[in-house]
Amino acid sequence: xxxxxxxxxxxxxLMLDARQTLLDALRVQLGLTGTKLGCNQGxxxxxxxxxxxxxxxxxxxxxxxxxxxxxxxxxxxxxxAKSSAVQQxxxxxxxxxxxxxxxxxxxxxxxLLRKRKxxxxxxxxxxxxxxxxxxxxxxxxxxxxxxxSERVPA
Amino acid sequence: MSAQSxxxxxxxxxxxxxxxxxxxxxxxxxxxxxxxxxxxxxVLGSPIPHGxxxxxxxxxxxxxxxxxxxxxxxxxxxxxxxxxxxxxxxxAREKVRYIGDPVAAVAAVDLATARKALGLIDIEYEExxxxxxxxxxxxxxxxxxxxxxxxxxxxxxxxxxxxxxxxISTVSEGNVDQAWAxxxxxxxxxxxxxxxxxxxxxxxGALAEFxxxxxxxxxxxxQSIFKMQAAISEALGLPMAKIRAIATxxxxxxxxxxxxxxxxIAVMLAQATGRPVKVILSRDEDFTMMRVRHPAKVRVKTGxxxxxxxxxxxxxxxxxxxxxxxxxxxxxxFGVLMARGPYRVPHVKSVGRGVYTNKLRTGAFxxxxxxxxxxxxxxxxxxxxxxxxxxxxxxxxxNAMRPGDTWVGGQKVEACGLVECLEKLRKQSDWDKRRNxxxxxxxxxxxxxxxxxxxxxxxxxATSAIVRLLEDGSFSLNTGAVDxxxxxDTTLAQxxxxxxxxxxxxxxxxxxxxxxxxxxxGTGASRVTYTVGRAVASASDSVAxxxxxxxxxxxxxxxxxLELREGGMVGVKGVPGKVLPYGAVAGFSHFVVGxxxxxxxxxMFDGPGFDPKRALLRGVPFSNLGAYxxxxxxxxxxxxxxxxxxxxxxxxxxxDVGKAINPQSVEGQxxxxxxxxxxxxxxxxxxxxxGRVVNPTFMDYKIPGALDVPYAIxxxxxxxxxxxxxxxxxxxxxxxxIGVGPAIRNAIAHAVGVRLSVMPFSAERVWTAMxxxx
Numbered sequence: 029x030x031x032x033x034x035x036x037x038x039x040x041x042l043m044l045d046a047r048q049t050l051l052d053a054l055r056v057q058l059g060l061t062g063t064k065l066g067c068n069q070g071x072x073x074x075x076x077x078x079x080x081x082x083x084x085x086x087x088x089x090x091x092x093x094x095x096x097x098x099x100x101x102x103x104x105x106x107x108x109a110k111s112s113a114v115q116q117x118x119x120x121x122x123x124x125x126x127x128x129x130x131x132x133x134x135x136x137x138x139x140l141l142r143k144r145k146x147x148x149x150x151x152x153x154x155x156x157x158x159x160x161x162x163x164x165x166x167x168x169x170x171x172x173x174x175x176x177s178e179r180v181p182a
Numbered sequence: 183m184s185a186q187s188x189x190x191x192x193x194x195x196x197x198x199x200x201x202x203x204x205x206x207x208x209x210x211x212x213x214x215x216x217x218x219x220x221x222x223x224x225v226l227g228s229p230i231p232h233g234x235x236x237x238x239x240x241x242x243x244x245x246x247x248x249x250x251x252x253x254x255x256x257x258x259x260x261x262x263x264x265x266x267x268x269x270x271x272x273x274a275r276e277k278v279r280y281i282g283d284p285v286a287a288v289a290a291v292d293l294a295t296a297r298k299a300l301g302l303i304d305i306e307y308e309e310x311x312x313x314x315x316x317x318x319x320x321x322x323x324x325x326x327x328x329x330x331x332x333x334x335x336x337x338x339x340x341x342x343x344x345x346x347x348x349x350i351s352t353v354s355e356g357n358v359d360q361a362w363a364x365x366x367x368x369x370x371x372x373x374x375x376x377x378x379x380x381x382x383x384x385x386x387g388a389l390a391e392f393x394x395x396x397x398x399x400x401x402x403x404x405q406s407i408f409k410m411q412a413a414i415s416e417a418l419g420l421p422m423a424k425i426r427a428i429a430t431x432x433x434x435x436x437x438x439x440x441x442x443x444x445x446x447i448a449v450m451l452a453q454a455t456g457r458p459v460k461v462i463l464s465r466d467e468d469f470t471m472m473r474v475r476h477p478a479k480v481r482v483k484t485g486x487x488x489x490x491x492x493x494x495x496x497x498x499x500x501x502x503x504x505x506x507x508x509x510x511x512x513x514x515x516f517g518v519l520m521a522r523g524p525y526r527v528p529h530v531k532s533v534g535r536g537v538y539t540n541k542l543r544t545g546a547f548x549x550x551x552x553x554x555x556x557x558x559x560x561x562x563x564x565x566x567x568x569x570x571x572x573x574x575x576x577x578x579x580x581n582a583m584r585p586g587d588t589w590v591g592g593q594k595v596e597a598c599g600l601v602e603c604l605e606k607l608r609k610q611s612d613w614d615k616r617r618n619x620x621x622x623x624x625x626x627x628x629x630x631x632x633x634x635x636x637x638x639x640x641x642x643x644a645t646s647a648i649v650r651l652l653e654d655g656s657f658s659l660n661t662g663a664v665d666x667x668x669x670x671d672t673t674l675a676q677x678x679x680x681x682x683x684x685x686x687x688x689x690x691x692x693x694x695x696x697x698x699x700x701x702x703x704g705t706g707a708s709r710v711t712y713t714v715g716r717a718v719a720s721a722s723d724s725v726a727x728x729x730x731x732x733x734x735x736x737x738x739x740x741x742x743x744l745e746l747r748e749g750g751m752v753g754v755k756g757v758p759g760k761v762l763p764y765g766a767v768a769g770f771s772h773f774v775v776g777x778x779x780x781x782x783x784x785x786m787f788d789g790p791g792f793d794p795k796r797a798l799l800r801g802v803p804f805s806n807l808g809a810y811x812x813x814x815x816x817x818x819x820x821x822x823x824x825x826x827x828x829x830x831x832x833x834x835x836x837x838d839v840g841k842a843i844n845p846q847s848v849e850g851q852x853x854x855x856x857x858x859x860x861x862x863x864x865x866x867x868x869x870x871x872x873g874r875v876v877n878p879t880f881m882d883y884k885i886p887g888a889l890d891v892p893y894a895i896x897x898x899x900x901x902x903x904x905x906x907x908x909x910x911x912x913x914x915x916x917x918x919x920i921g922v923g924p925a926i927r928n929a930i931a932h933a934v935g936v937r938l939s940v941m942p943f944s945a946e947r948v949w950t951a952m953x954x955x956x
Contacts, residue, residue, distance in 0.1 A: 062207020126667025128433030165853030
């Protein structure tokens with residue numbers, strides 16, 4: 029079926045199989061490979077994207093149902109070559125190791141900071157708890173979100 | 183190496199070289215790659231735990247539109263491979279030995295078609311009795327997994343028995359049997375640890391493509407491009423000159439990507455179809471086909487004098503190797519070599535056996551046998567402290583190795599910061615207060631703190647580096663070492679930049695490629711910073727000497743009168759104005775005299791080995807391992823009195839790293855290791871039922887999330903320079919995980935008085951033990 033998707037502010041008209049996930053459409057049809065497949069079960073969060081500003085597991089969302097909704101992937105976060113506050117904080121705090129969970133982590137953090145300007149430490153831990161990381165031990169990821177939140181104008 | 187390094191090179195927590203591509207979503211992992219006319223591959227695992235392949239029929243699978251090739255194990259020639267014992271083939275040929283054992287593979291136009299075709303391959307098996315337990319497997323009459331075991335090629339002097347025991351390692355020093363009489367207190371226990379899954383976020387995958395000349399390029403997530411090149415050659419009989427292995431970005435490895443994943447299968451399918459083929463495992467396939475950490479059952483007996491002086495240690499371990507040897511001989515050998523731990527114990531006897539069972543193979547995993555050893559030894563030591571009535575930290579401090587002490591077998595250890603680790607741990611964790619008069623726990627909880635020490639190695643085997651001065655005064659650094667996410671690219675570039683006194687931006691790190699890179703055994707054994715770093719520092723020093731030699735021609739002076747200056751300049755000592763940028767020296771070398779400036783170093787770890795006059799070492803694949811590293815870890819926990827659930831509320835992890843080249847990366851390794859250790863201790867265990875893995879998903883196999891671990895995990899960096907290391911550095915990749923299990927176990931004992939002997943310490947297990955003790 030033909031579906032109009034709005035991804036990172038651009039319209040794309042895609043021919044989709046009804047069973048196709050949003051993750052698959054993004055990666056295979058649009059070549060947006062920054063969104064990762066980790067478990068294909070909605071547990072690990074590596075495939076997190078924003079749908080109408082809310083974090084969603086793109087491996088559990090059918091692409092055909094996303095017509096008319098605004099989708100943002102990791103490729104749509106920066107302003108050209110200028111990193112977002114969250115991206116910049118991830119760079120500076122050492123929050124990135126293998127990098128496979130990073131796109132999902134950043135999108136989850138972006139969604140949190142759009143909702144809450146100055147989240148506390150426990151709020152950050154809670155918000156990030158649906159995204160698994162096997163490398164970092166989480167401390168530096170939490171530091172990154174905290175640093176980014178402090179830089180967002182109140 | 184110059185004593186003073188540029189501000190942004192050695193010792194600074196500079197951001198990763200590749201970090202921007204990772205936060206922008208541009209990092210290319212193997213599944214992100216697409217090649218023209220690329221096909222997708224899928225792998226069929228055995229449905230039974232043990233059986234003989236009687237016949238097969240692939241006609242139904244081939245008839246499915248879109249299927250381009252189907253390969254079944256019995257069609258392959260008998261090429262065997264294996265890191266230590268050549269007991270595997272690319273696909274199972276005659277027998278299948280575990281549920282999930284790869285037996286056939288398909289290439290098709292898309293993944294869905296390839297997966298569908300797997301179900302259309304008809305294979306008839308004669309099912310054989312299977313054995314899943316290491317004790318059962320060693321009994322007379324138990325089913326044999328490898329009837330031809332004795333004929334397999336082994337790359338070390340293996341010792342084994344006929345009953346599924348594939349390797350026996352023995353290490354002994356002094357005379358344990360006579361030593362028990364000198365002991366006032368003896369404590370013995372049996373400690374069991376689970377099969378931990380690597381659970382890297384990126385599953386195994388590879389993409390292979392042949393060119394018209396018959397040379398194959400293989401992109402994959404691997405810990406060693408050189409091991410992949412060799413393994414593909416061995417498995418398929420292709421000459422190594424026809425195999426080019428390239429590392430993509432790697433989404434975590436932890437040992438699980440040291441040996442082949444799907445590389446060999448991708449090459450076979452590409453060969454059969456003449457088209458590029460990508461084979462990426464799904465999460466459950468990765469869980470059921472690849473490898474996990476060895477479950478181990480360890481008996482430990484330790485004897486001491488009344489004052490706590492350790493006298494003797496006996497250690498007897500059985501490791502479940504699963505269906506194939508993989509890295510078991512190394513893991514078992516290393517596990518027994520670590521049995522004494524970082525203590526002065528004159529009498530030691532340590533034996534380990536690796537046993538085949540009809541389960542997933544077990545292999546390298548962060549710690550390489552040492553986490554199992556540390557759990558048993560450090561739990562046993564805590565029990566000894568309790569029996570002696572001593573503070574467990576004091577007992578460790580009393581017996582800790584000091585600089586100049588020897589490892590089992592006589593290797594002298596000059597750099598050893600264990601005492602400082604323990605002292606800093608005591609201070610920063612406020613040990614004495616938390617141990618003796620802890621703050622009250624939350625209502626309904628019990629609180630405790632526990633400690634464990636660890637020792638490990640950093641080193642092993644061969645490596646090399648090439649440093650080349652470019653015309654503009656920058657450098658290219660080429661080692662072939664794969665950064666699997668731990669940050670070694672940055673650390674190595676810092677070592678190069680620091681040695682040559684240039685800003686980090688002036689070093690270009692070459693992506694690992696067997697067509698271009700010099701040899702590197704692999705990313706593992708906490709070796710890249712130390713071993714590859716040594717090669718980088720040495721090659722950089724050679725470049726520095728050549729720069730001075732060429733500049734001496736220009737300045738008409740002796741090379742000894744010249745010095746490197748900050749920012750990439752060479753100048754005459756004592757004459758500030760007499761100076762040339764490296765670019766000028768490079769131009770002179772490239773176009774006038776001498777030729778390009780290239781420094782190369784190739785080395786094999788060359789530290790002191792085992793002294794056969796002093797101790798006995800049998801069936802161990804290595805006797806010369808690397809630089810020893812030391813650490814001490816403490817955790818504070820709370821236990822829910824109603825459910826038995828254990829929560830780690832704070833952790834401290836002190837490590838002697840020699841020198842932290844990049845402290846931010848060192849902290850990341852420590853914190854990540856501690857959290858993987860918390861998972862190992864509390865929730866992670868691959869479980870089997872009738873040979874079938876019952877929890878092959880992240881839904882059922884629980885790795886820690888952000889709320890399952892404390893934010894307060896304090897890395898404590900101790901720096902006792904290792905003379906042989908680059909800038910004094912040694913490794914820290916594995917140690918963070920090693921002592922966490924026993925530290926938690928010992929904290930549980932402190933909190934509620936139960937001394938657990940089986941990991942993980944699930945709520946059920948803790949609750950049951952608490953009930954039993956009450």
